[in-house]
Amino acid sequence: MSAHAPAAPKTRTAPPRPPSGFPLGFYRYRNYVLFAATSVFMALGCFALLEAVYALSRGEAAWNAWLAAMAKPHFLVLSTVILLFTLYFAFRFGWVGRKIGAGRIGPVPRPPLPMLVLGVAPLGGFVTLWLILLAVLAGVLR
Amino acid sequence: MELRKVKFEVLRFRPEQDDEPVFQTYEIECMEDWVVLDALNAIKDDVDPTLSHRWSCRMGVCGSCGMLVNGRPVLTCAAFVRNYSGTIRVEPLSNFPIVRDLVVELDSFVAKIKSVKPWIIRKIEKDVAEGEYRQSPEQLDEFKQFSMCINCALCYAACPVLANEPDFVGPAAIALAHRYNLDSRDEGNAERFEVLDSHDGVYACSYANECSQVCPKHVDPGGAIQQAKLNDFLQWAHLLPKRSFT
Numbered sequence: 001m002s003a004h005a006p007a008a009p010k011t012r013t014a015p016p017r018p019p020s021g022f023p024l025g026f027y028r029y030r031n032y033v034l035f036a037a038t039s040v041f042m043a044l045g046c047f048a049l050l051e052a053v054y055a056l057s058r059g060e061a062a063w064n065a066w067l068a069a070m071a072k073p074h075f076l077v078l079s080t081v082i083l084l085f086t087l088y089f090a091f092r093f094g095w096v097g098r099k100i101g102a103g104r105i106g107p108v109p110r111p112p113l114p115m116l117v118l119g120v121a122p123l124g125g126f127v128t129l130w131l132i133l134l135a136v137l138a139g140v141l142r
Numbered sequence: 143m144e145l146r147k148v149k150f151e152v153l154r155f156r157p158e159q160d161d162e163p164v165f166q167t168y169e170i171e172c173m174e175d176w177v178v179l180d181a182l183n184a185i186k187d188d189v190d191p192t193l194s195h196r197w198s199c200r201m202g203v204c205g206s207c208g209m210l211v212n213g214r215p216v217l218t219c220a221a222f223v224r225n226y227s228g229t230i231r232v233e234p235l236s237n238f239p240i241v242r243d244l245v246v247e248l249d250s251f252v253a254k255i256k257s258v259k260p261w262i263i264r265k266i267e268k269d270v271a272e273g274e275y276r277q278s279p280e281q282l283d284e285f286k287q288f289s290m291c292i293n294c295a296l297c298y299a300a301c302p303v304l305a306n307e308p309d310f311v312g313p314a315a316i317a318l319a320h321r322y323n324l325d326s327r328d329e330g331n332a333e334r335f336e337v338l339d340s341h342d343g344v345y346a347c348s349y350a351n352e353c354s355q356v357c358p359k360h361v362d363p364g365g366a367i368q369q370a371k372l373n374d375f376l377q378w379a380h381l382l383p384k385r386s387f388t
Binding site: 011012013014015017018019020021029032033035095096099 | 155162163210213214215236237238239240241242247300301302303305308348351364368369
């Protein structure tokens with residue numbers, strides 16, 4: 001065929017079909033959706049935290065008002081949900097870290113040290129930093 | 143050898159007559175040692191010659207016969223009929239446009255594979271007279287697992303990210319990029335960085351890990367993507383050298 005021959009018209013195709021059980025019919029896809037949803041709740045948590053810091057900066061009365069508002073039942077429920085999603089996010093993050101750390105995931109057993117060090121150390125540090133930050137915040141906001 | 147009557151629900155799409163894919167049922171007698179691919183070939187040979195499907199080696203090497211069997215992406219040459227009970231549902235790979243019946247369009251898959259430059263990139267090619275590029279068993283071990291991919295695209299069919307973001311580079315391509323980045327002979331990780339670090343690159347994956355579950359060669363593309371994320375981050379932070387000479 002000549003290089004300048006017109007391209008043959010493309011055959012009509014049927015659109016791609018989603019994987020079977022997507023998005024909520026299969027546990028791995030449910031986990032994927034749940035993991036994506038953590039972003040919404042963690043954003044809400046961050047917003048609440050910023051509001052707390054803002055209230056703290058405006059003096060004791062504002063801080064107490066914020067505490068009183070947060071003690072209402074619907075905020076307590078929301079805080080619990082945010083906490084659960086944050087814990088789920090941390091669990092998933094750690095799970096992925098385990099994958100990064102293990103250089104050999106398939107049949108070859110030897111984990112190469114550089115991947116282990118580069119993978120586990122920063123993630124361990126990240127989680128430790130978060131725990132320290134949470135402890136400091138808990139101490140400040142207590 | 144014992145024969146068993148098995149019912150197959152096969153998704154059909156004939157662009158000249160079907161507006162959308164529809165299921166068609168076939169009932170055939172299967173031998174004890176048949177795989178789903180044997181059954182599809184029997185249907186095509188003896189029942190309905192218009193049925194279209196891809197296959198070649200029949201031994202899990204070529205990666206051509208990937209389809210959904212009862213909703214799960216498998217190589218049909220490795221899926222024994224005796225391991226399924228009741229009606230067996232056969233569909234084309236998900237996340238790909240359907241050309242005809244069980245045949246999907248792999249253009250986007252091939253383009254994504256090509257985009258990560260899955261070949262050894264060197265600053266200066268050695269002269270043939272100087273001999274081969276030497277590599278120790280330890281250096282080979284670094285990437286060997288990720289080089290086992292047969293491009294069957296089962297991981298793409300299983301990926302929930304691709305269902306949401308069709309432009310995601312995808313598991314096989316990223317695993318392949320990671321394979322070459324880990325290769326001691328390669329000097330082209332900066333070229334691949336452009337693709338892996340893009341919006342549709344490694345960070346689009348949130349690790350559902352279904353790609354690794356369906357991989358018939360235990361490549362573990364899900365693991366490769368997570369390692370590629372770390373490599374990408376280290377390159378971005380200039381903690382890993384970007385080797386680019388092209």
